[in-house]
Amino acid sequence: MDIAEDLSDEDFTSNPFHSFLYTNLPPNSSMSLSDEDIWYCKQNGYYRIPATLPNALVERLNQVTDHHIQTMREPILWEKTKARTPADIRRLSKILARDPVYMEAATQPLILDALESLLGPNIELLTNKHNHLMVRPPGSAAVPWHTGEEIYDPVLFTALIYLEESTIENGCIRIVPGSHQRPFRGAKRYPGEFRAQALYHRALPLPMPRGGILLFDDRLYHGSDANRTDHSRRSMTLAYRAHDAHDVFKDDPEKILVRGERIYTGHPHSLAEK
Ligand SMILES: O=C(O)CCC(=O)C(=O)O
Numbered sequence: 001m002d003i004a005e006d007l008s009d010e011d012f013t014s015n016p017f018h019s020f021l022y023t024n025l026p027p028n029s030s031m032s033l034s035d036e037d038i039w040y041c042k043q044n045g046y047y048r049i050p051a052t053l054p055n056a057l058v059e060r061l062n063q064v065t066d067h068h069i070q071t072m073r074e075p076i077l078w079e080k081t082k083a084r085t086p087a088d089i090r091r092l093s094k095i096l097a098r099d100p101v102y103m104e105a106a107t108q109p110l111i112l113d114a115l116e117s118l119l120g121p122n123i124e125l126l127t128n129k130h131n132h133l134m135v136r137p138p139g140s141a142a143v144p145w146h147t148g149e150e151i152y153d154p155v156l157f158t159a160l161i162y163l164e165e166s167t168i169e170n171g172c173i174r175i176v177p178g179s180h181q182r183p184f185r186g187a188k189r190y191p192g193e194f195r196a197q198a199l200y201h202r203a204l205p206l207p208m209p210r211g212g213i214l215l216f217d218d219r220l221y222h223g224s225d226a227n228r229t230d231h232s233r234r235s236m237t238l239a240y241r242a243h244d245a246h247d248v249f250k251d252d253p254e255k256i257l258v259r260g261e262r263i264y265t266g267h268p269h270s271l272a273e274k
Helices: 016-022 037-045 057-069 101-105 108-117 198-202
Strands: 047-050 075-080 089-093 123-126 132-134 143-146 158-163 174-175 214-218 223-224 235-242 257-260
Touching: 037 047, 037 108, 047 108, 057 089, 101 158, 101 235, 108 123, 108 158, 108 214, 108 235, 108 257
Parallel strands: none
Antiparallel strands: 047 214, 075 089, 089 132, 123 235, 123 257, 132 235, 143 223, 158 214, 158 235, 174 223
């Protein structure tokens, strides 16, 4: 894939940090992680793909999203406001069933290449986990500190795909590096004043460019601050997991195989099965 070809100045904002991080890729760059990247991700629990989605795809995603917001297409999670207008939409749920463009984004090779380095060659996209689009309208309240999966659960990676730039001012995600490796469970959610929680002081804000993709281990503590700007901050949230070698239920309709195959590598019960 020629990623450099897909990049144009329009893909980036005026933010020099983003331009520095997401440009200057050699042509035909592979999005596979280096050994150092894999080590970094295992230690810290997150990885920012150093490229953005093609601008044309991000535009189509935004057009479809505009339509679903304007027509208030359910299922929707609302901000804690009394009104029910497009400006009160916090989250569009079940995006994979809404329009094929969301699946097109979810299966982009640059995302699956990176995930393959982390999850192995057989990858499933879950429809019963995440599968939503955070709209984060102006004034949108903070997303409280939380962890997705329990600490003992098998590895599941969350992907945030940004349809709009995410900044400190509009409430970018904050993650607690390494918290996926904690030896204790901790609460699943820490509601209350976002900045008053201990996790706020341990966290790292991760601003992202439009079209950017953040992957993180779902056991990581994360949250995001209120949107203090007059513009929305849209991002898709998706869940991927490795097709488990010991998962014998091959045809679960909630799991969509997006790369590789459904293989069974468990222990055979008779010599004939060997
Ligand atoms: O990006 C955010 O505001 C929070 C994302 C998140 O935790 C989610 O989508 O479940």
